[in-house]
Every structure is written in C-alpha cells, then in structure tokens.
Amino acid sequence: MSDQSVDITIIGGGIAGLWTLARLVRDGYQAVLLEADSLGCVQTGASQGIIHGGTKYALTGKLTHSAQSIGQMPQRWKACLQGQGEVDLSRVAKLSDHQYLWSNNSLASRLTGFFASKVMSSRMQHLKPADYMPPFNRQDFQGEVYQLDEPVLDIKTVLEAIRTQYADRILQLRVKTIRKNTGGKYCIEDDKGRAELCTGTLILTAGAGNETLLNTLGMDKPKMQRRPLLMPMLKASESVLPRLYAHCLGASALPKMTITSHALGKGQMVWYLGGEIAEQGVGRSDKEQIRAAKKELHKLMPWMDFSACEWSVLAIDRAEPEMPDGSRPAEPAVFTQDNIITAWPVKLAMTPLMTDKILDQLKQRGIPDNGQQINILGKPARTSELPWEKTQKWLT
Numbered sequence: 001m002s003d004q005s006v007d008i009t010i011i012g013g014g015i016a017g018l019w020t021l022a023r024l025v026r027d028g029y030q031a032v033l034l035e036a037d038s039l040g041c042v043q044t045g046a047s048q049g050i051i052h053g054g055t056k057y058a059l060t061g062k063l064t065h066s067a068q069s070i071g072q073m074p075q076r077w078k079a080c081l082q083g084q085g086e087v088d089l090s091r092v093a094k095l096s097d098h099q100y101l102w103s104n105n106s107l108a109s110r111l112t113g114f115f116a117s118k119v120m121s122s123r124m125q126h127l128k129p130a131d132y133m134p135p136f137n138r139q140d141f142q143g144e145v146y147q148l149d150e151p152v153l154d155i156k157t158v159l160e161a162i163r164t165q166y167a168d169r170i171l172q173l174r175v176k177t178i179r180k181n182t183g184g185k186y187c188i189e190d191d192k193g194r195a196e197l198c199t200g201t202l203i204l205t206a207g208a209g210n211e212t213l214l215n216t217l218g219m220d221k222p223k224m225q226r227r228p229l230l231m232p233m234l235k236a237s238e239s240v241l242p243r244l245y246a247h248c249l250g251a252s253a254l255p256k257m258t259i260t261s262h263a264l265g266k267g268q269m270v271w272y273l274g275g276e277i278a279e280q281g282v283g284r285s286d287k288e289q290i291r292a293a294k295k296e297l298h299k300l301m302p303w304m305d306f307s308a309c310e311w312s313v314l315a316i317d318r319a320e321p322e323m324p325d326g327s328r329p330a331e332p333a334v335f336t337q338d339n340i341i342t343a344w345p346v347k348l349a350m351t352p353l354m355t356d357k358i359l360d361q362l363k364q365r366g367i368p369d370n371g372q373q374i375n376i377l378g379k380p381a382r383t384s385e386l387p388w389e390k391t392q393k394w395l396t
C-alpha cells in the first residue's frame with residue numbers, strides 16, 4: 001500500500017468509522033478506512049446491540065438532555081434497516097423489534113404512575129399479563145412489563161453489511177504513527193515504521209485508540225475517558241435461557257440489569273448481562289463477578305433455574321470524550337483541529353448524530369466531495385467474531 005494518496009482517511013473500524021465511511025462515500029468523498037485488527041473487535045462487537053431511544057435515560061421521571069438527543073435514533077436506524085436511510089442496512093438481522101422493561105412488585109406502583117405520565121406514554125406500551133413473554137408469562141411473576149419501540153440488532157450483521165458494500169475501501173492496517181509532511185499531508189505508518197498512505201484529512205474513530213493516535217501527532221487534546229465494565233455471560237440451551245431483550249428497573253436511572261440474548265448455534269443461547277451488575281463488577285475477580293451475577297439473577301428471577309448454565313465474563317472499557325465529573329456524555333463528540341477530526345459516538349445508537357457532525361465539519365472546511373474513484377491496494381479487513389463466539393473458557 002506504500003506511497004498512496006487519498007483525500008480522507010478514517011482510522012478505526014468500529015461502528016463510528018464504518019458509518020462515517022458509508023456516509024462519506026455516498027456523499028461523493030474520496031475516503032478509505034483503516035482497521036488495526038478486525039471490524040468491530042473492541043466496543044462495537046461487545047455492545048448489546050440496543051438502538052436506544054432514550055427511554056432508559058428518562059427513568060428519573062423527566063426527559064433528560066440525553067433522552068432528548070437520542071430520541072430520534074430508532075427512526076433513523078429503522079429507515080436504514082428498511083433500505084431507505086443514510087446507510088443501507090437492509091441485510092441486517094434484527095434480534096428483536098422491541099426491548100422491554102420489567103419491574104418487580106415493589107417498584108411497580110411507582111413506575112406505573114411514571115409511565116402513565118405524558119413524558120413517556122407515547123414511547124412505550126404497558127403489557128397485559130396475557131401478553132407477557134417468557135420468562136415472565138407465569139403466575140409467580142408479580143411485576144410489570146413494558147414494551148419499548150426500540151430494536152435490538154445482530155451487530156455482526158451490521159458490521160458485515162457495511163463491510164461488503166465498501167470492501168475495496170476498508171483495509172486492515174494497525175496505524176502506529178502519523179506524521180505531517182512538508183506539503184501539510186498526514187502520512188500514516190504501520191507498526192514496522194513503513195509509510196503506507198498520505199492523506200489530506202484524518203478522521204479518528206479508533207475508540208480507545210484515539211488517545212494514542214493523537215499522541216503520535218503531538219496532541220494531548222481532546223481528552224478521553226474510559227468507563228470500564230465487567231459483563232457477565234451465561235450459556236445454556238434455549239429451553240433454559242429463552243430469548244430476552246429487557247432491562248430490569250431498579251431505584252435509579254441505571255437498570256439493575258440489561259439482558260440481551262445471542263444464539264450460539266446448536267440450540268445454545270447466551271445471555272449477556274449489562275447495566276448495574278456490569279458497572280459494579282469492575283474490580284471483582286471473574287469468579288466473584290460470576291457469583292454476584294448468579295445471586296442477582298436469582299433475586300430478580302427466583303422462579304428460574306440457572307444450575308445448567310456455564311459462565312464467563314468480559315472486561316471492556318467504554319471510550320468517550322472526557323467529562324469533568326467522569327459521567328457519561330449526553331451526546332456524541334466531534335472535535336476538529338487542523339485537518340484532524342476526532343470522534344466518539346458515545347452510544348452505538350447515536351452514531352448517525354455523530355456522523356452528521358463530521359459531515360458538517362467537512363462542509364465547513366471545504367473538503368472536496370468531488371466523487372473521485374479510488375484505487376487503494378492493501379489487505380482487506382474482515383469482520384470480528386463476537387465475544388461469546390471468541391470465549392474459550394466457560395465456568396460452571
């Protein structure tokens with residue numbers, strides 16, 4: 001790939017980089033994407049695939065800023081899934097059309113009042129017990145279930161759908177250093193110090209890798225924060241673990257547990273656990289976290305038998321722009337300095353918003369969208385396996 005030149009180079013092949021590439025090419029920009037390993041191999045592949053519309057963040061009882069900015073996202077993604085949006089996702093598999101919220105009995109009355117309020121009533125439906133799905137469709141479940149109009153996607157098919165459309169522009173290359181040459185272009189070097197590609201504009205969508213890339217350019221801003229998670233996973237046959245995409249509501253805005261289900265083949269199902277259990281698990285050993293998850297699941301679903309399950313955990317950081325109090329940013333972040341754009345979507349669901357901001361920046365800076373063809377040679381990138389497919393060690 002040496003000594004090649006391109007207008008725009010995107011570094012990082014998670015959802016942020018792939019979505020940006022798709023929008024740029026569609027708008028006539030000459031762009032390529034470089035991915036260090038495999039597409040989606042860090043946060044995107046590890047995500048739960050939920051296209052939030054902000055309901056989760058409105059659980060304090062009023063629409064927060066977060067809930068408002070994310071509110072339009074399910075519609076934008078749905079247009080893409082129907083092949084009518086900004087990125088063609090018509091070949092993507094939906095795991096579920098809806099996600100659900102459930103509460104145990106003690107919370108039900110408080111929540112009923114809240115959900116009946118004007119703030120939320122247009123966004124969710126209070127299900128009648130006759131419509132409850134497994135594992136809630138039984139007499140000994142005394143709580144409430146709400147259905148949200150927010151889909152859950154099979155992330156591997158999202159990555160694969162974009163990869164196949166733009167395969168000639170998606171290359172596997174770990175960017176080690178970036179230097180500015182005398183002509184003002186950014187020259188990208190691989191981990192052996194070979195100059196591979198020179199570019200006029202750089203878009204950094206490398207997640208946690210943005211920090212290192214900025215450092216190689218001698219920049220210490222924008223600053224980044226990492227918010228770690230320790231995500232438990234349990235697997236068993238689908239008769240033990242039914243398909244479920246649901247948040248269990250606790251007393252705070254953060255769900256006590258967010259469960260998504262992922263088929264492993266041969267009738268095996270994985271439940272992947274996010275929310276409070278994953279946040280509070282940071283600092284625990286794997287075994288301690290598995291013990292805590294077992295205890296919590298038993299408390300939340302005392303009628304279920306998890307004794308046949310095998311367990312594992314995934315330690316992973318969320319990479320985001322730095323916030324003064326270390327909290328989750330409400331919106332995607334896009335920073336521009338010279339001809340370098342650094343971006344974090346903050347949530348998978350908010351990637352379209354992030355890309356709007358990037359396109360605004362390119363237009364404002366007069367970067368040409370002259371529809372040039374591209375002929376960049378290099379090793380094509382493949383799509384990553386998902387965490388439960390990669391996990392070798394499962395404990396009982």
Ligand SMILES: Cc1cc2nc3c(=O)[nH]c(=O)nc-3n(C[C@H](O)[C@H](O)[C@H](O)COP(=O)(O)OP(=O)(O)OC[C@H]3O[C@@H](n4cnc5c(N)ncnc54)[C@H](O)[C@@H]3O)c2cc1C
Binds near residue numbers: 012043176347
């Ligand atoms: C456990 C978990 C669950 C989540 N669940 C959800 C959810 O259900 N819904 C939701 O909306 N959001 C969710 N999120 C958030 C969401 O996953 C992230 O906001 C989003 O995936 C970030 O995408 P990204 O492309 O910025 O980063 P990443 O997916 O981390 O991609 C960055 C890419 O850059 C590459 N890279 C790094 N350095 C270099 C380099 N030097 N050269 C070349 N390439 C490089 C990496 O290999 C990687 O592929 C979740 C996050 C986590 C961690």
